[in-house]
Amino acid sequence: MTFSLDKIRTLLLEHQLLKEFVTTDGWHLQLTELSTRSFTKISYDSRQVDRDTLFFCKGLNFKEEYLVSAIQAGLSCYVAEQPYEVNAQCAIIVTDIRKAMAVLSMAFYDYPQNELTVIGFTGTKGKTTAAYFTKAILDQTTQNKTALLSTMNTTLDGVNYFKSHLTTPESLDLYKMMRQAVDNQMSHLVMEVSSQAYKTQRVYGLTFDIGLFLNISPDHISPIEHPTFDDYFYCKRQLLLHSKKVIINHETDYYALLAESINQAGVPVLTYGREKTADFQVVTDQTDSLAFHLSHTQQAVAHTNKQDLPMIDGDYRILLAGDFNQENAASALLAASLAGASVSDGQTGLAHARVPGRMDQLTHKNGASVFVDYAHNYLSLKNLLQFAKKENPTGKLIVIIGSPGDKAISRRKDFGVVLSELCDIAILTTDDPAHESPQKIAEEIAAAITNKQVDVRFEMDRSHAIESALSLCTAQDTVVIAGKGVDLYQKVLGKDEPYEGDYFIAKRLIEESDI
Structure with missing residues (x-):
């Protein structure tokens, strides 16, 4: 696939996204010598560029040093919302970098x-x-x-x-x-x-x-x-x-x-x-x-x-x-x-049809029902717990749950509200904490649990939290493990840390149980 600057100019003008071109001889709306310059690759990752790549400077966390390193790797042309003081053959300056990337990407891959x-x-x-x-x-x-x-x-x-x-x-x-x-x-x-x-x-x-x-x-x-x-x-x-x-x-x-x-x-x-x-x-x-x-x-x-x-x-x-x-x-x-x-x-x-991590059901050796589900917001958790309560109305409902870090902060209060309404024992744990403290996140959930009858416990090792729930339950009880389903990673400090997976942990612990 090839993509010429002339084609790029036409598309950006059509969508009213073009500000100007910044080249070695000044700022322009028209292109003459460069109009036939073509690209065979497009990227927003500065580590994956060369001379034939059109590079997008996008994202709140974009740093000029990324562009500098890309140019050192051979990059000659970039798209951005502002010109940078770098040695590039051509800068395509646009009003909205994300809209520009969408418009140009669909065209590059031929719709x-x-x-x-x-x-x-x-x-x-x-x-x-x-x-x-x-x-x-x-x-x-x-x-x-x-x-x-x-x-x-x-x-x-x-x-x-x-x-x-x-x-x-x-x-x-x-x-x-x-x-x-x-x-x-x-x-x-x-x-x-x-x-x-x-x-x-x-x-x-x-x-x-x-x-x-x-x-x-x-x-x-x-x-x-x-x-x-x-x-x-x-x-x-x-x-x-x-x-x-x-x-x-x-x-x-x-x-x-x-x-x-x-x-x-x-x-x-x-x-x-x-x-x-x-x-x-x-x-x-x-x-x-x-x-x-x-x-x-x-x-x-x-x-x-x-x-x-x-x-x-x-x-x-x-x-x-x-x-x-x-x-x-x-x-x-x-x-x-x-x-x-x-x-x-x-x-x-x-x-x-099977859906990974959705309503996976296990049976404890003592007869208790165990549900593993990816439920990770107010509506999905409430529906899940209402179903579990309906299935075993006389037993306790034991819930293992956490909330992700760096995003969806409102979920923490929402989870506390649902747990107050439907849960008997809440074991608060880690769930993709990212750059936040999982204990702090758990405490924010706990602060929203207003029902004093709910037994709130903290266990930041998610595997241990599941083990604790399985050891607490009796034949009449229901255990719900919410949030990660069959996900095999925990997002911690910007990395995907290997994780056994809720379903596989629960299955292993039940099989190993002496009960």
């Missing part, structure tokens, strides 16, 4: 999104589960030609997975991955879209074929993420305005505003939920808690052209417990149907 059916999920909880469900269904439809970008894992060939570093990758990485997916003969891409993806312009200029809004509650509120819930919610709902078709949980909070937004934008919409006021109603099977029926309602017939109504009425069964997972499955069925899936694809796909 791979146009060769895929792209489905995007957003919401405070359930994105990963719904995305995995959708991939499982579409794998039946496409014969495993569905790529996935999720919080936990990514696959660009439909088979091999690798660990994800961001829920939604940086724009440059996103379009590179899309191009790889296309080169791997993928026809569909299912991806999670975080609020930060819109906050930091990672998906600027991208239109999704199908966009889904699952739910909303306060999360990611912190000085380095979203300063307020309003900002978080605003970023979340941008997905609806940048999708060709939209699917919404009719029972999500603030539904009225979402409905007004899409109505104003003129985007076709379908809704799902437990009530008949939704276009598609989810009803749990009375004899099998893992099974449900999905059918369209009169509401759907009234406001949708019959030819646009997905034919997905049927009976389905999933491997994950909880009403909320059936609702995630309903969203996946709708999305997959709009992307070409049949009822049988949905039934087969959901019957075998």
Whole structure:
């Protein structure tokens, strides 16, 4: 792939992003001798550049010394929001570096999104589960030609997975991955879209074929993420305005505003939920808690052209417990149907769909139930604990939980609120502390536990915390290990430290137990 300065200039002008070019002979808007200068690589990592690389100076933590080292490695041209006093052949100065990177990245990789059916999920909880469900269904439809970008894992060939570093990758990485997916003969891409993806312009200029809004509650509120819930919610709902078709949980909070937004934008919409006021109603099977029926309602017939109504009425069964997972499955069925899936694809796909770290259940040798789940915000934790309480209403509910450092500070109080409502014993521990003290984070959670009946304990060694919970429980009790699921790393001081994984620790300890 080659990318000329003349093409770059045209794109930046088209999006009103160009300030000026700074070359060795001054500041210009036009290019003469340099217009044919081309690049075969693009990068925002100063350690991965050479003379043929177009380099983006992006990020709050960007330092001029990174650019200096890149130039020493042979770099001759960079893109930035300000010129630097360095010896570069050309500096491309833009009004917004992140928008510029998105615009130029998609062009460099020749707009791979146009060769895929792209489905995007957003919401405070359930994105990963719904995305995995959708991939499982579409794998039946496409014969495993569905790529996935999720919080936990990514696959660009439909088979091999690798660990994800961001829920939604940086724009440059996103379009590179899309191009790889296309080169791997993928026809569909299912991806999670975080609020930060819109906050930091990672998906600027991208239109999704199908966009889904699952739910909303306060999360990611912190000085380095979203300063307020309003900002978080605003970023979340941008997905609806940048999708060709939209699917919404009719029972999500603030539904009225979402409905007004899409109505104003003129985007076709379908809704799902437990009530008949939704276009598609989810009803749990009375004899099998893992099974449900999905059918369209009169509401759907009234406001949708019959030819646009997905034919997905049927009976389905999933491997994950909880009403909320059936609702995630309903969203996946709708999305997959709009992307070409049949009822049988949905039934087969959901019957075998597994989601790493979601509602993994173990049984203690004494009979106690043990649930391992990636629940890591207010809504997901509350739903998980309500389910666990419902399953064993007479026993104690023992919860192991922590909260990440350097982000989502509001979660700490939220966790304390949920634990106050539903927990009997809370063992507060480490969960990706980053540059913060895990003990301090745990104390902030504890400060929000107002129910004096909750037995609060501290154990910063997460393995020991799980061991302690398993030693405390009796046959009637339920142990919930929340936060990391099957994640094999703890983020500590900027590094991924190896970690055995909640599920594997619990499984090992139960097998080794003498009880």
